[in-house]
Amino acid sequence: MNPIIFILLCFAAVGLFDKILKNRLGLASSFDKGMVTMGDFMLSVGGFYCIAIAFLNGHASLFESKEMIISSLLAPDLGGYSIVASMSQSNDILIFCGVLLTSTLGCLISFQLPIFLNELNKEDLTYYLKGVVYGIVGLLPVLIVCGFLLQIDHFMISFLPVICICAILVGLFFLSFHTLIVVLTIFSRIVQIVGYIFFFLVCMTFFFNMGFTNTTLINETLRIVFQMSIIVSGSLVFCEIVLRKFSKQIEKIGEILQIDKYSVMGIILSFGTSIAMLPLFSKMNQKGKILNAAFSLS
Numbered sequence: 001m002n003p004i005i006f007i008l009l010c011f012a013a014v015g016l017f018d019k020i021l022k023n024r025l026g027l028a029s030s031f032d033k034g035m036v037t038m039g040d041f042m043l044s045v046g047g048f049y050c051i052a053i054a055f056l057n058g059h060a061s062l063f064e065s066k067e068m069i070i071s072s073l074l075a076p077d078l079g080g081y082s083i084v085a086s087m088s089q090s091n092d093i094l095i096f097c098g099v100l101l102t103s104t105l106g107c108l109i110s111f112q113l114p115i116f117l118n119e120l121n122k123e124d125l126t127y128y129l130k131g132v133v134y135g136i137v138g139l140l141p142v143l144i145v146c147g148f149l150l151q152i153d154h155f156m157i158s159f160l161p162v163i164c165i166c167a168i169l170v171g172l173f174f175l176s177f178h179t180l181i182v183v184l185t186i187f188s189r190i191v192q193i194v195g196y197i198f199f200f201l202v203c204m205t206f207f208f209n210m211g212f213t214n215t216t217l218i219n220e221t222l223r224i225v226f227q228m229s230i231i232v233s234g235s236l237v238f239c240e241i242v243l244r245k246f247s248k249q250i251e252k253i254g255e256i257l258q259i260d261k262y263s264v265m266g267i268i269l270s271f272g273t274s275i276a277m278l279p280l281f282s283k284m285n286q287k288g289k290i291l292n293a294a295f296s297l298s
Contacts, residue, residue, distance in 0.1 A: 034237075046202055052078075054217060071105075080110075081099065259287050265280055
């Protein structure tokens with residue numbers, strides 16, 4: 001288990017214990033804020049996980065560079081890693097696609113965008129999308145170098161679709177930032193709407209067995225959403241305690257980076273999972289929002 005995730009689980013337990021004590025330590029409210037996100041997470045991620053994995057498992061042969069495409073669309077714990085592992089016999093492909101690509105671009109498409117779109121207001125979304133582009137600018141050359149170091153056969157040909165999409169985003173960033181924000185906002189809205197439709201189809205399957213997905217994937221989704229909610233609860237309790245006890249030290253780090261204390265905490269939490277910094281995003285200053293969004297992608 002990721003040691004940072006384990007630490008956040010411990011803090012979630014502290015928040016739950018304080019809830020038993022009727023909020024005597026002032027931590028139960030932070031725990032509750034995390035738990036109420038469970039419904040939003042299910043709405044955002046549930047449909048994508050159940051429908052997308054069911055479709056990709058049955059139609060993977062439709063894609064020419066199937067490992068590259070699938071790992072660019074799915075996060076590792078949303079089926080990306082397991083699907084790539086079942087398709088490829090090469091450890092190099094599994095490392096690049098199943099680990100590196102799924103945990104960056106795949107995580108962005110299937111995990112971050114649906115959730116962040118559902119939670120952020122319009123102003124914060126602009127800073128988030130700007131940070132995502134900065135993240136892509138830094139991420140793309142690293143992925144290309146890793147592909148060559150792993151000596152993947154016909155790497156540039158297989159990776160070309162991903163390069164083209166990223167290049168278009170980067171090009172728009174330098175030529176017309178306004179156009180880029182409009183394009184990403186429209187794309188993000190489409191992702192959000194598709195997520196809602198997928199969730200509805202999952203509900204129909206759950207009650208009427210309509211065949212859009214299966215009960216195994218639905219059960220896995222519930223497990224993932226529960227884990228995410230607990231992690232967010234633990235991160236909020238963690239932030240509350242750290243900001244109480246080490247506020248001055250955090251502010252000093254923020255002064256060096258020219259960001260506020262909430263932005264510093266967001267970066268720390270993102271070492272465990274990018275979703276943990278979401279509740280703090282609205283409290284960050286502008287530079288902190290952009291920096292956290294870029295860091296969360298990589």
